[in-house]
Amino acid sequence: MSAQPAAARTPDTPATTPVSTDTARSPAPRLPDGLAKTPPMGFNNWNSTHCRAEFDEEMVKGIADLFLAKGLKDAGYRYVNLDDCWALPERDANGKLVADPRRFPHGIKAVADYVHSKGLKFGIYTSAGTKTCNEAGFPGSLGHEVSDARQFADWGVDYLKYDNCNNQGVDARYRYRAMRDALKATGRPIVYSICEWGENRPWEWASDVGHLWRTTGDISDSWSSMLGILKQNLPLAPYAGPGRWNDPDMLEVGNGGMTDTEYRSHFALWSMMSAPLLIGSDLRKATPETFEILANKDLIALDQDAAGKQATVLASEDGRWTLVKELANGDRAVALFNETGQPQRITTSARQVGLPQADGYRLRDLWQHRDQHTTGTISATVPAHGTTVYRVSADRRWADHPPAVEAGTDGIPLVETGTPTALRSTVGNLGGTPARDVRVALRAPDGWQVTATSPATARALPGGATLRTDWEITAPAGARPGAYDLTLTAAHRAPDGQRITTTLPGSAHVVVPPPAGTAYAAELPWLTAANGWGPVERNTSVGESEAGDGGQLTIGGAAFAKGLGAHAPSEVSFYTGGRCTAFHARVGIDDESGDKGSAGFEVWADGERLTESGTMTGKDTARTVDADVSGARTVRLVVTDGGDGVDHDHADWGDARFSC
Template sequence: MLFFFFILLGLFNSILSLDNGLGKTPQMGWNSWNHFGCNINETVIRQTADALIATGLAKAGYNYINVDDCWASSRDPQTKFIIPDPNGFPSGMASLADYVHSRGLLFGLYSDAGISTCAGRPGSYGYEEIDAHIYAQWKVDYLKYDNCNSKPTNKTIKERYERMRDALNHTGRPIFYSACEWGEMLPALWFRSVANSWRTTPDIIDTWLSMLFNIDINDLFADYAAPHGFNDPDMLEIGNGGMTLNEYRTHMSLWSIAKSPLLIGCDVRNISKESLEILTNSEVIAVNQDPLGVQGKKIRIDLDHDTEIWAGPLVDGSKVVITFNRADNIADKILVLFTDLGWNSTTTVNIRDLWLHKDLGEFKGNYTAYNIESHGVQMLKMTPVML
């Protein structure tokens, strides 16, 4: 009975999307936290904006520059306006936003639904209207809203996040609202009317196991994602050095098919050619940004060989399919049955490898992926042949 309740709740929530006109597809951009933590300043942010342009990442769709925790220092005793850290941001956030906008990009900030942020800076609880007004005045385009130090508020998570949603809407400025609740209260079940995206997981770490843990949890809520509201398994670690290039390619593939936000977390001022190639693969990005907005998910698991098949529909009637080898050894073959994709056993499809940018030909009834590397994937677009 509970299962059917969640299904009905998902259908109901799909109607009640946050109505701010944003998030038709998952957000793309850069966030300071994964690489820099609290070691941020306005010079780093300006240089990052320049680097997004110079590397072609902005052209590929990464258009948000998001300053995470540690940008704020205190509140003015009289006005209660939040004050940027004078050491890291002496020019102020309005000036920084203007610079980011002058580069054709969008500007984001971080705050918290508790009395202080995770790093101990001023939180927004009790100051939602004041903070939202200041963000709009500074021309902020994006707010990441965390959940630290919230117990003294005596309010539910949903209530605290709704307070900031309402405050942002009252400004009249469209501000993308990213709820970072860490998935503790299953926000995917409730947050479609609250935020444009919601974290389904704990913070990611730049390791293979952390990445898998987050995407596996995120997959449980696949049916709750839709345009204007997406599940968020946290930011990308590509380029930070904790995984192999093959594992980063898998990371990018899984985040893309799952319609997860694509928020770069490395130092793009010094990004390697190989990491840049992974992040700018236009065919993989197109899957993530497909306007149908349906999250792909696991459709078959082979526990004996530690392999999986992930799949999801695209707006043109094709399917995106990932053959995924989680094992520590090469997978000799992974069989994809077209009946698992909703087609009949006689269907013929054209198949394209999105990482190789190569058409593989026509296949009838099934497709077999051979010799998939350890921790690797083959990411495919399958299009039925119209006979």
């Protein structure tokens, strides 16, 4: 579960190591046992409900109903799983677990029976400790493995998620093997999910213990959290395969903390990594866009591919990622992922991704569900935080498909109201046949002026050719600072006359120059703000949940009335428009973290790092960070995790200010 923020969730570690009172000591059976041949797909309530009252029998039944009504079962989702808080705080007189009668008045078996009646499977949660991870401390299974496993089997459980809290210092391998043996002894096939957060490198020892293992700490519904977990899980590709999966935690798609573009990246990247796809949003409240993402059968086919190979990193530079996944039929899945806040062109080739030499290749866009062809180039201009995914195959009939046409822009324009701002678009033909009657349009919000200052049409665009168009964009007076939709559309005719339209969603950012004199960062509008836990705070520390839930900024006993409260990893960017000369701050770990936590503080200007603090811990007093930002259009304040994870990394930019 994602029971508590990373800063608050740690296992207990007494000196003694109790022995399970009811676990057999016979030699451990080995996996695989035929279960989880592909990554499990389903639902878990924790990310959307935590322990709130809305988590109950009716919710679980409603989710099962929606699996059928919304086509999720047809797309491959099978498991409806309970997380923490389903039980009473105490066992009964016989040592058995008891379902909370307020949440589950008919008991767990009745809920499992309902889920099974829909042709689905049922999952449950507990911890490999004396209590679970919730603050209320519901019973864990340490010392009760055999009886709890038998109880789960009798209820009809098909999936067990086994957490890591209150573990009393017992060796992880012992604890997780004890439950493995107990589950095996029931005779019921139960998929076993090891949730020890990657602390003991389970990918190195758990392939004969569980079917999947968490590789990271808990995910939160934020871009920075998703990105950090992605980077931890990607290098572990060699350990994944049928019946043994790296688990980078559940999906946040639809919970509201990220944009739809970011959620599409989240889903696509998890699919490329052969990750378990466990929906973490309340489907009763989900938008059509959320269902569209979750039910993308083209992407699900990558996740569920029989070869079971996790994608590997082919290239990574300046926030441009190319991931490649070899599929069972010899095709390659290629994800072009843009980590940055600006559109970026990312390109590779059929040869580089491991396909044999051919005159042409079929290129299927897995978001557009459209087949095209390329003579070898695999490329896209990918929106900020976006991911384009292709399935590529050597195809003798490649010319039967229209040519792949790539459309893009050279960035996100920063627009001061009333002032024309330049932008360039490109349309390129990656195929071997012409794209005819090419027309390009740029659509801005009502009241904006958009003018093409060079040709926006071409009668024909041969293979390998590019149409470049220059534009001027003007935002009306009175437009508020912030991001506005700016959509590029390129239309052309294929050789068979088919009209094809390529749309690239983008944005323009209305900006306001900082005032002359001293400009405090907390009083300026920011271009972007990302945080590991909770939102970036103005003039308070981070409380890890809702805006305004922090306290006074305090580092090493020194209090600051003004500044920014962040939590690693974090980035906050500002428009300075070439009008500022210096940045100053006093930085460090907030005193509310005690002597724990570690982070590094960096100042970047126009893509160049100007200064860094070095790693700071909760034991350090505030450190001064000064940077010369003369002439910079944008400045980014970056917090890194200090290289040891993000627990307790409450990072303060005290007295953060610009001289302009």
